[in-house]
Amino acid sequence: MKCEGIPAATAARLxxxxxxxxxxxxSGADLISSRGLSEITGLEAYQIRKDxxxxxxxxxxxxxxxxxxxLQGLSDQLRLSRVWRVAVVGCGxxxxxxxxxLSIAERNFRVCAVFDCSARRVGAKVAGLEVLSxxxxxxxxxxxGVDMAIIATPPLAxxxxxxxxxxxxxxxILNFAPISLSVPESVTVxxxxxxxxxxxxxxxxxxxxxxxxxxxxxxxxxxxxx
Amino acid sequence: MKCEGIPAATAARLxxxxxxxxxxxxSGADLISSRGLSEITGLEAYQIRKDxxxxxxxxxxxxxxxxxxxLQGLSDQLRLSRVWRVAVVGCGxxxxxxxxxLSIAERNFRVCAVFDCSARRVGAKVAGLEVLSxxxxxxxxxxxGVDMAIIATPPLAxxxxxxxxxxxxxxxILNFAPISLSVPESVTVxxxxxxxxxxxxxxxxxxxxxxxxxxxxxxxxxxxxx
DNA sequence: TAGATTGTTAATCGATTAACAATC
DNA sequence: TAGATTGTTAATCGATTAACAATC
Numbered sequence: 232m233k234c235e236g237i238p239a240a241t242a243a244r245l246x247x248x249x250x251x252x253x254x255x256x257x258s259g260a261d262l263i264s265s266r267g268l269s270e271i272t273g274l275e276a277y278q279i280r281k282d283x284x285x286x287x288x289x290x291x292x293x294x295x296x297x298x299x300x301x302l303q304g305l306s307d308q309l310r311l312s313r314v315w316r317v318a319v320v321g322c323g324x325x326x327x328x329x330x331x332x333l334s335i336a337e338r339n340f341r342v343c344a345v346f347d348c349s350a351r352r353v354g355a356k357v358a359g360l361e362v363l364s365x366x367x368x369x370x371x372x373x374x375x376g377v378d379m380a381i382i383a384t385p386p387l388a389x390x391x392x393x394x395x396x397x398x399x400x401x402x403x404i405l406n407f408a409p410i411s412l413s414v415p416e417s418v419t420v421x422x423x424x425x426x427x428x429x430x431x432x433x434x435x436x437x438x439x440x441x442x443x444x445x446x447x448x449x450x451x452x453x454x455x456x457x
Numbered sequence: 458m459k460c461e462g463i464p465a466a467t468a469a470r471l472x473x474x475x476x477x478x479x480x481x482x483x484s485g486a487d488l489i490s491s492r493g494l495s496e497i498t499g500l501e502a503y504q505i506r507k508d509x510x511x512x513x514x515x516x517x518x519x520x521x522x523x524x525x526x527x528l529q530g531l532s533d534q535l536r537l538s539r540v541w542r543v544a545v546v547g548c549g550x551x552x553x554x555x556x557x558x559l560s561i562a563e564r565n566f567r568v569c570a571v572f573d574c575s576a577r578r579v580g581a582k583v584a585g586l587e588v589l590s591x592x593x594x595x596x597x598x599x600x601x602g603v604d605m606a607i608i609a610t611p612p613l614a615x616x617x618x619x620x621x622x623x624x625x626x627x628x629x630i631l632n633f634a635p636i637s638l639s640v641p642e643s644v645t646v647x648x649x650x651x652x653x654x655x656x657x658x659x660x661x662x663x664x665x666x667x668x669x670x671x672x673x674x675x676x677x678x679x680x681x682x683x
Numbered sequence: 684t685a686g687a688t689t690g691t692t693a694a695t696c697g698a699t700t701a702a703c704a705a706t707c
Numbered sequence: 708t709a710g711a712t713t714g715t716t717a718a719t720c721g722a723t724t725a726a727c728a729a730t731c
Contacts, residue, residue, distance in 0.1 A: 240722055242660055246653035250635065264688065272637065276688095277724065284690055292689040293731035310659045317655070324554035329651065331550055336635075340655050379658055403658045409476065409562075411498065419661040421654055425555060425631075427472035428647055429543070429566050432605055432629045433536045434468055435645040466698055490712065502712095503700065510714055518713040519707035 326383030552609030
């Protein structure tokens with residue numbers, strides 16, 4: 232799938248570039264070459280040049296890329312010029328830690344609602360917010376203008392929660408529950424599963440190699456195939 | 458990258474098939490067609506047939522796939538016939554919840570060591586285990602026969618921890634810290650980053666579509682490029 | 684000018700899709 | 708036999724890599 236003409240494989244690498252550039256920016260660097268970015272990301276320089284060329288002409292031949300300019304270009308492409316309003320559903324250990332982590336560490340994403348299915352947890356505070364009952368999902372999501380929802384419930388509750396999220400008009404879902412969700416075509420679901428990752432790692436037990444650095448161009452080729 | 462002749466794109470989808478088949482097995486199904494698996498996974502039937510053909514001949518023409526047999530084949534490919542010994546480094550909110558979750562929910566992965574860099578947490582219990590000081594990483598990893606390490610420390614501590622993990626001979630790392638790690642060629646690192654995923658989701662804000670189900674063939678195309 | 688580095692074009696490679704023959 | 712469904716081959720598509728001309 233493409234995002235505005237950008238190949239899927241390239242789009243999946245943009246967050247990696249963004250992180251590298253943020254580090255560079257903090258360290259005060261003005262310029263960076265594709266070769267320099269290669270050392271930071273572990274990707275090949277020619278691939279970086281090709282990827283960045285899809286965003287437009289941010290580099291200067293013979294010179295390199297202006298760090299701030301490229302950072303801006305990437306932020307625009309990733310639509311980070313705005314703050315995204317995030318809801319977390321499921322306030323167990325994982326959900327609470329995700330909510331807390333987001334609140335502390337990410338300025339582009341603001342947790343603005345937390346929900347739980349257990350009466351025991353409703354009313355408690357998580358990430359500074361009062362935990363709401365799952366029944367309030369559609370109303371509260373709309374009221375608070377939520378853009379994305381994170382599902383961190385037990386697997387059996389996840390589909391029901393997903394249905395409520397869809398009902399409330401939210402179209403971006405990050406799913407930590409180890410189950411496949413059914414959603415309408417218009418909704419994008421991204422699954423993150425610890426077991427899946429460990430299983431994939433186990434396959435690499437022998438016969439592997441590693442360039443260097445964070446493998447993880449996190450290659451999101453199939454956001455969804457259709 | 459291939460694993461024993463299996464294309465990378467296919468390998469990345471195997472955990473998805475495994476989950477579907479486990480559900481089927483629990484529900485008592487004996488046989489499943491590629492069409493049936495398509496409904497469960499959201500992938501196309503022809504792609505499923507092609508993927509499974511790489512594992513060998515598990516289906517019977519005119520009939521379908523034997524659920525248990527295919528489950529066994531997938532488990533073998535994913536090397537799940539054994540229990541993998543996992544260490545968690547970093548016992549903050551995220552690390553503790555990952556350790557607890559793994560202990561409870563995953564039979565193929567056993568948490569057998571937990572570490573932290575903060576003296577405050579050393580000695581506490583996480584997932585039933587005593588939290589050890591990071592200085593003991595090399596010794597304890599070896600003693601306990603750890604196969605994989607999960608890094609869930611703050612970003613600034615992650616590289617140092619990764620170095621100790623590598624020193625202890627562990628070659629499979631799942632990194633939750635939002636930073637690129639430098640490791641030798643022989644080590645496989647998989648990065649999981651909440652911010653990266655949210656950024657990627659944000660790109661899909663408009664102009665998206667979703668087949669159904671868990672998009673997430675979790676397309677791990679670049680475990681590492683080289 | 685000479686050296687550096689991008690942006691782009693062309694070549695290679697791998698993955699997806701389509702089609703169908705094999706076979707239960 | 709007729710219907711169903713796999714496994715495989717061939718066709719298409721997209722991504723990676725290589726090479727180099729443009730340009731600072």
